[in-house]
Amino acid sequence: MELDVQTLAAGIDTVWVLLCAALVFFMEAGFAFLEAGFIRAKNSLNIVMKVFMDCTVGILSYWAIGFAVMYGLDKAGLFGTSGFFIQGDFSHLGLRIPVYAFWLFQAAFAVAVASIVSGAVAERMKFAPYIIYSIVTCAIIYPVAGHWIWSADGWLAQLGMKDFAGSAAVHAVGGWSALAAVLVLGPRTGKYNPDGSVNVLPAHNMHLAALGAFILWVGWFGFNPGSALTGLDSNIARIAVTTNLAAAAGGTMGTLYTMFKYGKPDPSMTINGVLAGLVAVTAGTAFVSPAGAVVIGAVAGVLVVLAVPFFDKLKADDPVGAIAVHGVCGSFGALAVGIFAEDGGLLYGGGFHLLEVQALGLLAVSAWAFGVSYLTFYLIKKTVGVRVSADEELEGLDLVEHGIPAYSGNALNQGLDGLPAPDFGVCPAVGEIKQKLAT
Template identity: 70%
Template sequence: MELSIHSLATGIDTVWVLLCAALVFLMEGGFAALEAGFVRSKNALNIIMKVLMDCTVGILGYFALGFALMYGIDKAGIIGWSGFFLKGDMEYLGLKIPVYAYWLFQAAFAIAMATIVSGAVAERMKFMPYLVFSLVATAAIYPIAGHWVWSSGGWLYKLGMLDFAGSAVVHSLGGWASLAAVLVLGPRTGKFGKDGSIHVLPGHNLPLAALGAFLLWFGWFGFNPGSTLSGLDMNIARIAVNTNLSAAAGGTIAAIYTAVKWGKADPSMAINGALGGLVAITAGCAFVEPISAIVMGGIAGMLVVFAVPFFDRLRADDPVGAIAVHGVCGTFGTIAVGVFAENGGLLYGGGFGLLGVQTLGVVAVSVWGFAATYALFAFLKATIGIRVSVEEEIEGLDMSEHGITAYNDLECNPLAAISPVPSIGTLPVAKHRLAE
């Protein structure tokens, strides 16, 4: 086979996208570790099973329906109607890589969106209804939002919305879907007192949660630079730098602020602050300067610190902070593109045009995610039920849903059974935070 410059470039781009798809898929391992660490030990295996099912059921759903609804031919700008089961001619996509490589990359995004919700509903949602949500999220909820923004036929795409790698399409969508889910599902038993008090239900393994955050951070180097779809795009270096700087700023601000305000740096806030920075920069990583990435990440880190107790006061029980990290920071990051983008941003002489489009776009995507998820959860609640019994919740979902615990040696170690468990934030800090 004789190589040409064109075939060599195609080969490089294909390998690049496949490598980045693998990095994004690795983020599911990060989600699993993060969420398992943030929940109590009796629910660790259950949350990992839900993340695993996103990778199984979700991938099948995106293969059968999701990709077609997202990138199929469409004249109305709302939903695609071709390419089901990856069948048919897809030359209209104008890809420079095989459609299979592009599908694999997008499938990893789809399951990431569903997994955002898994953490928010942890410790009290039944396993089988969650599988239904995962299927619907990857087969319809995410693809329809993605079609609006990323398909050349989508109505927000035509308006000029900029969401390079998914602050709106993945994170804001998943974050506000999480809020809808927890409102229908209700809080964990014991989270809120009858007098309105908020109780800390500490996670069992913060080092595991931190490891999950590191894996997510690592995977983001596939999430953002990979969205160029080309290893020959020289902007991938700046995209990677912006991604890193925003995460660093978010984690730094969250740690310093909690240390100053409460006298101790809160580990959970530092972790989620870094993740908030990653979420916020995802829309604009290809369009902003590095100094803007630092500012955006720092603001996102502060937003996380304020948003977590805010949603607690709304009695929206989110054990991992998914609504704050993904919903709030995803919304902020999408809108911030209209301010900081070098081409069209408010601070660069672009006026309010792009800012208006960004705001309209993220509101539309968020409302869709919230409404669709709320309707689905309400339907499941009225039919098959979505919540385990109080007795099963107290026992733990590992045993009640799977018949086995994550840490079986606890039964043989009486000291482990009575040892204090670490908090999702040091208890002194958590008490101060919840008292506000």
Template identity: 75%
Template sequence: MTEINVQDLASGVDTVWVLLCAALVFFMEGGFAFLEAGFIRAKNSMNIVMKVFTDSTIGMLSYWAAGFGIMYGLDRAGVFGSTGFLIGGDLSHIQLRIPIYAYWLFQAAFAMAMASIVSGAVAERMKYGPYIIYTAVAAALIYPVAGHWVWGVNGWLGKLGMLDFAGSAVVHAVGGWSALAAVLALGPRTGKYNKDGSLNVLPAHNLHLAFLGTFILWFGWFGFNPGSSLSGLDMNIARIALTTNLAAAAGGTAGILFTMFKYGKADPSMAMNGALAGLAAITAGTAYVQPAGAVIIGGVAGVLVVLAVSFFDKIKADDPVGAIAVHGAGGTWGALAVGLFAQQGGLFYGGDAGLLGVQALGVLSVSVWAFTATYLVFTALKKTVGIRVSAQEEFEGLDLNEHGITAYTGLMTNPLYDIEENPAHSFGGIQPQKALLVNTAQNIEP
């Protein structure tokens, strides 16, 4: 009787722990919303929050209907699961000490996070309707297939020995390289790049809001990483929390110092993205590396994100929030770093190149899958319903044209001119005809 009571107590502690961490990961959606809204122009800020909200609603239902079953259902050839749809069917093979409902909530929050990585990259020019379709497909298929390969029982990468504790590859690389595919299919914002390849700054409208989003994401990561232990009785959760925090601090530090060295001034956006890149990078190895290793992993990610942002601008992959650099580059580096810094099997700790090779194969595989699947979805949407708003709607702002409301009162003014009376007025070749939208606080459109 005593043994049963102890088991019940342990299960209860673990259930409460996982539910608490699931809430923290879900709260990260607020971080995504604030971060992305702050990084873009005011006239599009409500639209981006709506896209993140779509990840949390339609994305969650899609994961419930199909995604969880594909990710964790009974394995088929190491590629996908075939049970567990609508949280039904045989799921006994997962062998949990917590209720399946608690486990599902935690995993669903991860699926929403992956979709929200893409939302920031396509900001300011993608139609809302097609984004709904993409979110449903991402949560139901794209993310779950990659997840099954690594985390599913008998997934082929998991059987090879790939280590991705909380998802540098499965969540962040998948989200980041999906974002790259979406951006390439969508094209850059009007006026972002000149014919000679130089770029124009389309300024963020509220960096305070972006910093708030960064702090919320950082806070939520204490559920993202330690929660992946699935046990409040696992004493390793303290180390996981520590390595998570140190990597974020190192990434933010590197973003500050590297931009001071490179540009002469500390760039706030790169300070934020440096910390987030450090978090994305440590997510794979947080349970396997020492604190010093976490600092190195985070610091490298903080430098890498600055270089990656410049690279993607050079190839005209317009990403308003830096999601590709943070999650794609940062997540990929983090997955590889496990092969170097893992205390057991890492190359720098007496191991051979075996683990590093598996990590490289794993992150390459899920990245290619995510990029290809997303590009096909966006291409299909582009050829059918269309994925991009018109130049006129882009100029006026997605808030008004996609949702009929602006984020800030006073953003819309009476027409300052009529193009028919004064054709000399234009913006990047766009002919405004109805109204001129003005961000009276920061960004006055000509």
């Protein structure tokens, strides 16, 4: 079979996008491990199940509704109105790859937004209401913001906003949705004292959290270079380099800053520093120099260390630091494009115009995400309820919501004094058992 150059190029691009889609989707394993490791063992299976819901009902929601809202024929620059269930004409997108390949890549982004929120609501949110939120995120919240920025006719795209792979459209949207969620949900029992002081509810497995972070880091090589939608653009190599440098700078500064501030390097801040650098550079990865990426990542690595205690002061209890990593550093990354972009950035003689556009776009998508998420959680709270009871929270969501523990070898699950393991269900004696174990 003879192939012309155009057909061959389209084939290469299709393979590239499918490979990058697989990398981005594999980031869900990273979210699952990271979040499970950062929380207590008794809730770790529940959080993995929530990430699975993003990958199941979330993907179905994006297939049925979200993709059409995001990339369908434009209505007033606000949302799409065609293409539901990936049906109809998508010629207006001007794709060189099959629409199915494009959809698969975009669907992986959609579920990532939902999984940002899953970590923030860990350890006290009911399972079934989370499914409702995952559907709303993938069908409405993320697609509308994405249409504004990435659809050619979106109102922010028309203004010239630059957000190459989603510091604003993905990460700020997910981060500020997470803030709305935890404000409605309230903090975990025992997290804050009456005087406002904070109790540490320690992570149960930092190795698991670190593995999750490494998986996310690798996945970002699909997230950012894949957003070029072509394997023939030599700039994908530079995008990969700026991505990696920002991650390295973020992790370095997260480590050094905690050494300076607390006297010891904090592993959780090294992990979140790396993620902060990745999140922050995502908007400008194709537009900034390698040196600019290092500066962006380094600033993000400090910002995340400062942001975590700031939200604790607000009693916005976020077990994994999702608000700090994605909300704060995603917002910074969107603004950083207006400063560090080699074409139009403030430091390159472009004046303040691009920075002003970036700020307007960031404010718009953040307000949209926060507002709709707050309303969604508020309505869930007033109808079916959003939070488990105090007794259920004490027992742990793995047993309460799913009937099995994540770790069958736990002392709590083995029983006491050599007796067989108790059949917990919702066990009123669990506090008594925990007290005996503690003594």
